[in-house]
Amino acid sequence: MSSTPDPLSWIDEALADLERRGLRRQQVVRRGAQSASISMDGRALINFGSNDYLGLAADERLAAAARAAAEREGWGSGASPLVSGRGESHAELEKRLAEFEGTEAALVFPSGFAANAGVIPALVDDGDAVFADAKNHASLIDGCRLAKAKRFVYPHCDWDALEALVREAGDFRRRLIVTDTLFSMDGDLAPVARLAELAEQYDAMLLVDEAHATGVFGPNGRGVCECHELTNATAPGSARGQIRCGTRTPGRAGGCRPNGDIYPECLIRIGTLSKALGSGGGFVCGSRRLIDWLANRARTYVFSTAQPPATSAAAIAALEIVKKEPQRRELLLARAAELRNRLREQGWNTGNSASQIIPLIVGEPARTMNLAASLRDAGFFVPGIRPPTVPEGESLLRISLCYHHTPEMMDALVAALGRFR
Numbered sequence: 001m002s003s004t005p006d007p008l009s010w011i012d013e014a015l016a017d018l019e020r021r022g023l024r025r026q027q028v029v030r031r032g033a034q035s036a037s038i039s040m041d042g043r044a045l046i047n048f049g050s051n052d053y054l055g056l057a058a059d060e061r062l063a064a065a066a067r068a069a070a071e072r073e074g075w076g077s078g079a080s081p082l083v084s085g086r087g088e089s090h091a092e093l094e095k096r097l098a099e100f101e102g103t104e105a106a107l108v109f110p111s112g113f114a115a116n117a118g119v120i121p122a123l124v125d126d127g128d129a130v131f132a133d134a135k136n137h138a139s140l141i142d143g144c145r146l147a148k149a150k151r152f153v154y155p156h157c158d159w160d161a162l163e164a165l166v167r168e169a170g171d172f173r174r175r176l177i178v179t180d181t182l183f184s185m186d187g188d189l190a191p192v193a194r195l196a197e198l199a200e201q202y203d204a205m206l207l208v209d210e211a212h213a214t215g216v217f218g219p220n221g222r223g224v225c226e227c228h229e230l231t232n233a234t235a236p237g238s239a240r241g242q243i244r245c246g247t248r249t250p251g252r253a254g255g256c257r258p259n260g261d262i263y264p265e266c267l268i269r270i271g272t273l274s275k276a277l278g279s280g281g282g283f284v285c286g287s288r289r290l291i292d293w294l295a296n297r298a299r300t301y302v303f304s305t306a307q308p309p310a311t312s313a314a315a316i317a318a319l320e321i322v323k324k325e326p327q328r329r330e331l332l333l334a335r336a337a338e339l340r341n342r343l344r345e346q347g348w349n350t351g352n353s354a355s356q357i358i359p360l361i362v363g364e365p366a367r368t369m370n371l372a373a374s375l376r377d378a379g380f381f382v383p384g385i386r387p388p389t390v391p392e393g394e395s396l397l398r399i400s401l402c403y404h405h406t407p408e409m410m411d412a413l414v415a416a417l418g419r420f421r
């Protein structure tokens, strides 16, 4: 008698294969809120593994705003934003985001992943070309895959290689360059000013994902583009549909032309509300016509329930804090620079990190996970990152700093890491 067929039996083998290669992941349970400390699987640890960079995820002001919105508007949104899901808090958040970013308009998505997965296919299609940095986040990669455009992947931050590709792509109907501004695993920065120049020169659109930079980089916390004085100058009263690129562009990471140059409209900025802003959701900001188009055509906006009103209200409270408390981002980046130097002095390879994300590049997945386990035994949560999140041979410990880390916590981490060199 033949045994009953099991159409899911392949999963056992596939999981065993992950296990053999040191790539099987486990779900963990956090207890309570997380900040500079975290309770995981029953243990209290110093937390160097969260994206809550400004320490807002457990801030009482966000919780109070969320409670008030939930009482006013209910907990769930009940429908997609184009049906009946877009409540007052959503509309207010979009208005505040546009003000914060200095753009005409903004559109809020249920998550940053959804923003990337929806926006890219709404911008390029069959007959178009999309150019993606090799180290882009999975959500950008998937957005590019969902678009029917021809895909070109350029080596990480290599604008010469990108230029060669874009130059050859004149026959495509539209061209779109897609990049993280602050790379989520390596903590390094994209040469956004140079990319904007290329986009202008070759009549391409430029989509930048500021997920890890929103709230942290730039004089007003708008992100890496703001450090380069590169913003959509589409706020009311400014030259419509143009990008200005200023002079504060450092060295090779810049290449920006002298102050006063005006770039044609091509910049599409994406951010998340889930990391430094301590809430949830993603957003895109830009010109009114861009946002109108995306509200009509980005499928993850049109066909997904709007985020809970409480989440929007918490994000509004976070934007206020980012405006009023610049010391949070200033202290964070100053501490990150100090920690990076100390770890480099110990002989760790921190790559090209220039941010609050500091990788310790180890190489092999098994060694990386052993180090993460040893750190955990010593009282620290520092996640080990393996393929496919990073390329083969580049497994790393990802240290992310938050505003609430004290000098004593950093000293303790440096001392523990010193024991593993």
Ligand SMILES: Cc1ncc(COP(=O)(O)O)c(C=O)c1O
Residues within 6 Å of the ligand: 111, 112, 113, 114, 116, 137, 139, 180, 184, 209, 211, 212, 272, 273, 274, 280, 281, 282
């Ligand atoms: C660069 C980048 N973009 C987008 C996302 C997705 O954002 P969210 O977590 O809000 O879905 C992430 C998440 O880690 C990210 O690192």
